[in-house]
Amino acid sequence: MIYRRRASPLHAARAAAASLYCIVLASVALSFEHPAILLALLATVIAAAAGAKVAGPVTRAIALGVPFALIIALVNALVVRDGLTVIARLGTVPVLGLLDITAEATAYGGVLALRALVVIGCFALHSAAVDPDDLLRAARRVSFRSALTAALATRLVPVLARDARRLHEAQRCLARPPASRATVVRAVAAGALDRAVDVAATLEVRGYGGAGRPARRRRPWSRHDLAFAASAAALAALGTAAWLGDWERFTAYPLLSAPLDGARLALAAALAVCALLPFADRWGIEP
Amino acid sequence: MSLVLDRFTYTYPETGRPALRDVSLRIAPGEFVVLAGGTGSGKSTLLRAAAGLVPHFHGGEAAGRVITGGLDTREHGPAEIAAVAGTLFQDPETQVVMGTVGAELAFPLENRGLSEAAVARGVEEAALALGIGQLLDRSTHELSGGELQRVALGAALAGRPRVVLLDEPTSQLDPVAGDELLGVLRRLNEEWGTAVVLAEHRLERCLSAADRVVAMRDGAVACDADPRAFLAWAHDHAPELQTPGARLFALAGLRPLPVSVKEARRALGRATSAPERTGAEPAREAARPARARARKPPGEPAVAVKSAWLELKDGPAILRGVSLELRPGERVALMGRNGAGKSTLLRMLAGLREPTRGRVRRAGRVALLMQHPGDYALHDRVADELPAAALEAAGLAGLASRHPRDLSGGERQRLALALVLDGERPATVCLDEPTRGMDRGHKDALAALLRRLAEDGTAVLVATHDAEFAAAFAERTVLLGAGRLVADAPTAEVLGGGWYFATQTARILGGGALLPEDGAALLAGADAPAVELTA
Numbered sequence: 066m067i068y069r070r071r072a073s074p075l076h077a078a079r080a081a082a083a084s085l086y087c088i089v090l091a092s093v094a095l096s097f098e099h100p101a102i103l104l105a106l107l108a109t110v111i112a113a114a115a116g117a118k119v120a121g122p123v124t125r126a127i128a129l130g131v132p133f134a135l136i137i138a139l140v141n142a143l144v145v146r147d148g149l150t151v152i153a154r155l156g157t158v159p160v161l162g163l164l165d166i167t168a169e170a171t172a173y174g175g176v177l178a179l180r181a182l183v184v185i186g187c188f189a190l191h192s193a194a195v196d197p198d199d200l201l202r203a204a205r206r207v208s209f210r211s212a213l214t215a216a217l218a219t220r221l222v223p224v225l226a227r228d229a230r231r232l233h234e235a236q237r238c239l240a241r242p243p244a245s246r247a248t249v250v251r252a253v254a255a256g257a258l259d260r261a262v263d264v265a266a267t268l269e270v271r272g273y274g275g276a277g278r279p280a281r282r283r284r285p286w287s288r289h290d291l292a293f294a295a296s297a298a299a300l301a302a303l304g305t306a307a308w309l310g311d312w313e314r315f316t317a318y319p320l321l322s323a324p325l326d327g328a329r330l331a332l333a334a335a336l337a338v339c340a341l342l343p344f345a346d347r348w349g350i351e352p
Numbered sequence: 353m354s355l356v357l358d359r360f361t362y363t364y365p366e367t368g369r370p371a372l373r374d375v376s377l378r379i380a381p382g383e384f385v386v387l388a389g390g391t392g393s394g395k396s397t398l399l400r401a402a403a404g405l406v407p408h409f410h411g412g413e414a415a416g417r418v419i420t421g422g423l424d425t426r427e428h429g430p431a432e433i434a435a436v437a438g439t440l441f442q443d444p445e446t447q448v449v450m451g452t453v454g455a456e457l458a459f460p461l462e463n464r465g466l467s468e469a470a471v472a473r474g475v476e477e478a479a480l481a482l483g484i485g486q487l488l489d490r491s492t493h494e495l496s497g498g499e500l501q502r503v504a505l506g507a508a509l510a511g512r513p514r515v516v517l518l519d520e521p522t523s524q525l526d527p528v529a530g531d532e533l534l535g536v537l538r539r540l541n542e543e544w545g546t547a548v549v550l551a552e553h554r555l556e557r558c559l560s561a562a563d564r565v566v567a568m569r570d571g572a573v574a575c576d577a578d579p580r581a582f583l584a585w586a587h588d589h590a591p592e593l594q595t596p597g598a599r600l601f602a603l604a605g606l607r608p609l610p611v612s613v614k615e616a617r618r619a620l621g622r623a624t625s626a627p628e629r630t631g632a633e634p635a636r637e638a639a640r641p642a643r644a645r646a647r648k649p650p651g652e653p654a655v656a657v658k659s660a661w662l663e664l665k666d667g668p669a670i671l672r673g674v675s676l677e678l679r680p681g682e683r684v685a686l687m688g689r690n691g692a693g694k695s696t697l698l699r700m701l702a703g704l705r706e707p708t709r710g711r712v713r714r715a716g717r718v719a720l721l722m723q724h725p726g727d728y729a730l731h732d733r734v735a736d737e738l739p740a741a742a743l744e745a746a747g748l749a750g751l752a753s754r755h756p757r758d759l760s761g762g763e764r765q766r767l768a769l770a771l772v773l774d775g776e777r778p779a780t781v782c783l784d785e786p787t788r789g790m791d792r793g794h795k796d797a798l799a800a801l802l803r804r805l806a807e808d809g810t811a812v813l814v815a816t817h818d819a820e821f822a823a824a825f826a827e828r829t830v831l832l833g834a835g836r837l838v839a840d841a842p843t844a845e846v847l848g849g850g851w852y853f854a855t856q857t858a859r860i861l862g863g864g865a866l867l868p869e870d871g872a873a874l875l876a877g878a879d880a881p882a883v884e885l886t887a
Contacts, residue, residue, distance in 0.1 A: 067493050069493075070489060234722065238720045239771055239774070239775070240717060240772075240778075248730050256757075263443070264449060266405055266409055266441075267441070267447045267449055270404075270430055272434035272464055280465060
C-alpha cells in the first residue's frame with residue numbers, strides 16, 4: 066500500500082496527529098471485547114477510510130486479513146478449554162487430547178478475529194493516509210537512525226513488489242514456460258540485497274549520518290491537526306474510562322455475557338462520533 | 353581545487369585488476385569536465401572515488417589521495433563529502449529514497465542540519481532551477497524515469513555543492529529532457545561557478561559545454577585536454593570516442609574537427625539550421641542512404657495494431673488511437689519523449705497489456721526485451737538459463753559458470769536477448785531502450801545483431817532516445833507524442849528534419865544525411881567548402 070496525498074482531512078493533518086489518531090483507534094479496539102462495540106469500530110475504521118478517500122485499499126487490506134482472523138478464531142475454539150456450553154465433542158485428538166468445542170471459546174475466538182480486523186484496518190489507514198516523510202522527519206528528531214532504517218525498510222516493500230512485477234512480466238516474454246512463483250520470489254529476494262546497496266549508496270551521498278539531527282520545523286497547528294489530535298485524545302479518554310469502569314460488561318468465560326442495551330449502544334456511538342467528527346471539516350484539505 | 357586525485361589507484365574487493373590506475377587529476381572551481389571512455393574504463397569508479405564511496409562504501413584497496421571540495425576522502429566519509437559534492441548516478445529508481453518530491457529535495461539539506469528556513473529555500477531554489485516546481489507535492493512513485501532523474505539531480509544540487517559528480521545522467525532521458533538537463537548544468541557552472549564532472553557516452557550532447565575532456569582507458573587517464581584537442585586525439589587513438597560531427601569532418605578530410613554543431617555549420621558556411629534545398633540538392637539526393645528510399649517490404653504484417661487505445665481506470669489515456677504495422681524483416685525505431693507511451697505500446701504488442709479499445713494482430717510470437725535485462729535471468733548460473741548451443745551462439749559460452757548478476761551490462765543484455773529469442777522463432781522482436789549506458793562499440797554490435805535478425809525475416813522494433821543509434825539501425829522511424837502517433841516515415845525523413853529528434857550529422861548538414869559516412873559522401877559530392885578555423 067502506497068501513501069498518496071489526497072484531498073481529505075486526515076491527509077491534511079500533520080503526520081504526528083494523523084499517526085496518533087490511527088494508533089489510538091487501534092489501541093481502543095484492543096481494549097474492548099464486546100462484539101457490538103468492535104463491529105462499530107470496524108465500521109468506524111471503514112467510514113474513516115472513506116472519509117480519507119482510501120476506502121478501497123483499506124477494505125482490501127481488511128479482506129486480506131480475513132483468513133488470518135479466521136485462523137485466530139479457529140485456533141481459539143480448538144485450544145481454549147474454558148467455557149461451559151459444549152457445542153461439539155470431537156473426542157481424543159493426538160497432541161491436543163480430549164477436544165470439546167465450547168460456545169464461549171468459539172465466540173471469544175470471533176471477538177479476537179474481529180479485533181484483529183479492526184487493528185489491520187487501522188494500520189492500513191495509517192499506511193494510506195499518513196505521510197511517511199513527515200512522520201520520518203518527526204521521528205528523526207527523536208531517534209534519527211532507527212527512524213530512517215524503519216522508514217526505508219518499509220519503503221523497500223513497494224520497491225520489491227515492483228521488481229517482482231517486472232520479473233514476472235519478463236518471464237511472460239519468454240517462449241519457454243515461465244519460471245515458478247517460488248523462483249521469481251527467490252530472485253526478487255536475492256535482488257533485494259543489490260537494491261539495498263544502491264539505496265544505501267544514495268543515502269551516503271545525500272549526507273545521511275552527516276551532521277545529525279534535522280532542525281525542528283515550526284508549523285502552526287492547522288484545524289485538521291487540532292481536530293485529529295483532539296479526536297485521539299477523546300478516544301483515548303473514552304477507552305480508558307470504559308475500561309476502568311467496565312462499561313462494556315462483557316464476559317466470555319465461563320458463560321458468555323454480552324449485554325446489548327442502550328448504554329452499550331451509546332458507548333459504540335460515542336466512539337464512532339469521536340472518531341469520525343474530524344472528517345466533517347472539509348475546509349483546506351486540498352494538497 | 354574542487355577535485356584533486358593524486359596518483360590514485362583502486363581495486364574493488366575480490367578482483368585482481370585495479371579499476372583505477374595511478375590517476376592524477378586536478379579540477380579547478382568552475383570547470384566543466386567531461387569524462388569519456390568505453391564501458392568499464394573507470395569513469396564511474398572515478399566519480400565514486402570523488403564522492404568518497406570508494407573505498408569507504410565499497411571496500412577494496414586504495415592508494416594515493418582524493419581531495420573533494422577540500423576534504424580528503426581518507427579522513428572524511430561520503431556523508432561529510434556530501435556537504436561539498438552533489439552526486440548523481442545512472443539509475444534514478446535507486447536514487448530516490450523519500451515519498452514525495454519535496455521531501456526528496458529537503459532530505460540532503462536536513463541531513464546537514466540546516467534550519468527550516470534554509471531547507472525551504474534550498475528546496476524552492478533547486479525545484480525552480482530544475483523546472484520541477486509543479487512536482488513538489490507529487491509522490492515519487494508516480495514519476496516517470498525522466499522526472500525521477502531530474503528530482504534526483506535536484507537532490508544532488510540542493511544546497512549548492514562546490515562540485516557536482518554525474519554518472520551518465522542523460523542516459524534515460526529523451527533528447528529534449530537531456531538538453532534541458534545539460535542546460536541546467538551549464539547555468540550552474542557559468543552562474544554559480546560550480547565545478548561539473550560529467551561521465552557520458554554520448555559526447556555530442558555535452559562536448560560544447562565542456563572546458564576539458566578526460567578520456568579514460570583501462571582505469572587510467574589516456575587523454576586530458578580541451579575538447580578540440582581531445583577530438584584530434586580521439587581521431588588518432590580512440591575513434592570510438594569521436595562525436596558524429598568530428599567523424600563527419602574527419603571522413604570528409606576537413607580540419608579542425610568541430611566541437612559543436614554551431615561550429616561545424618559555421619565551418620561549412622551554413623548560417624541556420626533550416627534545410628537548404630538549392631545548390632547541392634542533387635548531390636544530397638544522390639548521397640541519401642538507400643534505406644531512406646526503401647519501399648515497404650511486401651507480405652502480411654508480422655504484427656499490427658489498429659486504432660489502439662489504452663486508458664487507465666481513474667487515470668489518463670496512455671495510448672490514443674495508435675495504428676501501426678510492422679512487416680517481416682523491417683527495422684523500425686520508435687521514438688518520443690519520456691512518457692509518450694513507447695514502453696506501453698511495446699507491452700501491448702507483446703501481449704502484456706491489452707488495449708482498452710482497438711486490436712492487435714500478431715502473425716507469430718512477439719519477443720520483448722524490456723529495459724532491465726537482468727529481469728530475464730533468474731538462475732544462479734548462466735549455464736542454467738540456456739542450452740550450451742544457445743550460449744555459444746550468443747557469445748556467452750565462456751561465461752557459463754558466472755552468476756548472471758556478475759555479467760557486465762552488455763553481456764547481461766546479450767544473455768537476455770538470447771533468452772527472449774530462445775525457443776519458437778519470434779515473428780517480431782521489440783527492444784525497449786537497449787542502448788542506455790552503452791558505449792559505441794556495444795551499440796554497433798547490437799545494431800549488427802538486429803540487422804541480422806531482420807535479414808532472417810524478423811520484424812524488429814526498437815524504442816530508443818538515441819537518434820544516432822536509430823539512424824544507424826532503422827529504415828523507418830515512428831514518433832509518438834502524448835500517446836498519439838505523430839510521425840511514421842523513413843528514418844531519413846523523421847530524423848533529418850527534426851530539432852530534437854535528429855542526429856548531429858543531420859543538424860550540421862540541415863537534414864541532408866543522418867550518419868557521418870553519408871554526410872561525408874554528401875560533402876564530397878558537393879563543392880567542399882574551404883575550412884579555415886582558428887584553433
